[in-house]
Amino acid sequence: MEVIIAKNSAEGSSIAARLVANLVRRKPNAVLGLATGATPLLLYQELVRLHREEGLDFGGVTTFNLDEYVGLPPSHSGSYYSYMKKNLLDHINVPPQGINVPDGLTADIPKFCGEYEARIKKAGGIDLQVLGIGADGHIGFNEPTSSLASRTRIKTLTVETLRDNGADFGGVANAPHHVITMGIGTILESRVCLLMAFGEKKAGVVALAVEGPLTSMVPASALQLHPSAKFILDEAAAAGLEKRSYYNYVYEHKPSWQCE
Ligand code: PGA
Numbered sequence: 001m002e003v004i005i006a007k008n009s010a011e012g013s014s015i016a017a018r019l020v021a022n023l024v025r026r027k028p029n030a031v032l033g034l035a036t037g038a039t040p041l042l043l044y045q046e047l048v049r050l051h052r053e054e055g056l057d058f059g060g061v062t063t064f065n066l067d068e069y070v071g072l073p074p075s076h077s078g079s080y081y082s083y084m085k086k087n088l089l090d091h092i093n094v095p096p097q098g099i100n101v102p103d104g105l106t107a108d109i110p111k112f113c114g115e116y117e118a119r120i121k122k123a124g125g126i127d128l129q130v131l132g133i134g135a136d137g138h139i140g141f142n143e144p145t146s147s148l149a150s151r152t153r154i155k156t157l158t159v160e161t162l163r164d165n166g167a168d169f170g171g172v173a174n175a176p177h178h179v180i181t182m183g184i185g186t187i188l189e190s191r192v193c194l195l196m197a198f199g200e201k202k203a204g205v206v207a208l209a210v211e212g213p214l215t216s217m218v219p220a221s222a223l224q225l226h227p228s229a230k231f232i233l234d235e236a237a238a239a240g241l242e243k244r245s246y247y248n249y250v251y252e253h254k255p256s257w258q259c260e
Contacts, residue, residue: 001223002230003210003247005238009198012232013042016130016196019230021050023128023192029060031120033129033187034088035140036065036080039196040130044088051092058094062123064116066131066140067181068102070109070154078168078175079104102152102180113152113180120186129190133197136160137205137218141181148214148222150183184222193229195220200236207240 006012020043023030034040050056065080074081081101089099100119106112120126131139136158142150143158157165157177166172187193197206209220210231216222223229238244 001210001226002250003238003241003244004230004232004251005241005244005248006232006234008234009039009042012196012198012234013040014046016040016043016194016232017046017050019192019194020047020128020130021056024056024058024061027127028057029062029124030127031062031064031123031125033126033182033190034063034065034084035130035132036067036083037132039132039198041087043130043196047088048091056092058092060098061094062098063089063094063100064120064123064126064182065101066129066187067179068104069176070104070178070180071176072104074101074104104176104180106180109154109180113154116152116180116182117186126190128192128194129187131187131193131195131220131223133195133202133205133209133220134161135164135201135205137209137220139184139187139195139220139223141179142184142187142219144217144219146184146216146219148216148219148225149185151186152180152182155179155181184219188222188226191228193223193226194232195223195229196232197237198234200239202233202237203240206231206233206237207242211242 068080072079102116103112136144141155162172162175166175169175208218212221214221214224
């Protein structure tokens with residue numbers, strides 16, 4: 001696991017964007033796993049800038065989103081499909097057939113989830129998965145006690161997550177309670193996992209995920225099992241880490257062949 005502590009979310013997002021851009025330049029048919037929420041917004045802004053100003057070409061790229069609300073049509077303003085279009089996909093050139101977001105309206109959820117997994121495999125697997133972390137430690141919508149081997153499936157959101165996301169629906173009462181999410185096992189198969197966390201509200205859960213025990217009570221701790229997981233944090237989100245000076249030392253002394 002690599003822990004990169006940036007000065008602030010802008011610097012952290014530009015480090016993340018550089019990793020994504022390098023991948024897309026090296027592998028024009030890269031498969032990107034995408035996340036929603038507040039955290040990746042600056043990353044997406046930077047990718048749009050790189051596309052517009054530096055010609056970063058997403059024409060051969062395939063994307064898979066982590067999750068979607070059950071019961072919402074893609075056109076709903078609170079859907080993650082809408083979020084992705086608005087914040088990234090309407091502004092870069094991923095072809096429509098390369099865009100995959102779970103279908104919140106599917107009539108047969110287990111069948112759809114199996115097909116989503118098969119689509120990821122058929123695309124060659126996810127090269128780089130962008131992740132946020134919930135205040136309760138979730139990645140994707142794998143809430144605490146999710147199986148560490150779980151696959152794409154339906155999940156029920158915790159009260160804490162409903163509270164965090166209720167604003168997108170004008171309050172908790174209107175927010176969907178169920179989601180389709182890639183599983184932790186699905187996420188762990190990505191070649192690189194890039195988890196971003198910014199702000200002091202994330203400090204406690206980041207410390208548990210990075211330095212605490214591996215436990216389904218903190219789903220993000222499963223990334224300790226991943227051979228290439230990177231946590232990109234700002235100072236505030238890194239504040240609870242015991243070994244922060246070691247992480248800074250490692251980053252500053254990284255051999256050039258390891259930097260991308
Ligand atoms: P946030 O959500 O980026 O809005 O903090 C993260 C998450 O729930 O995974």
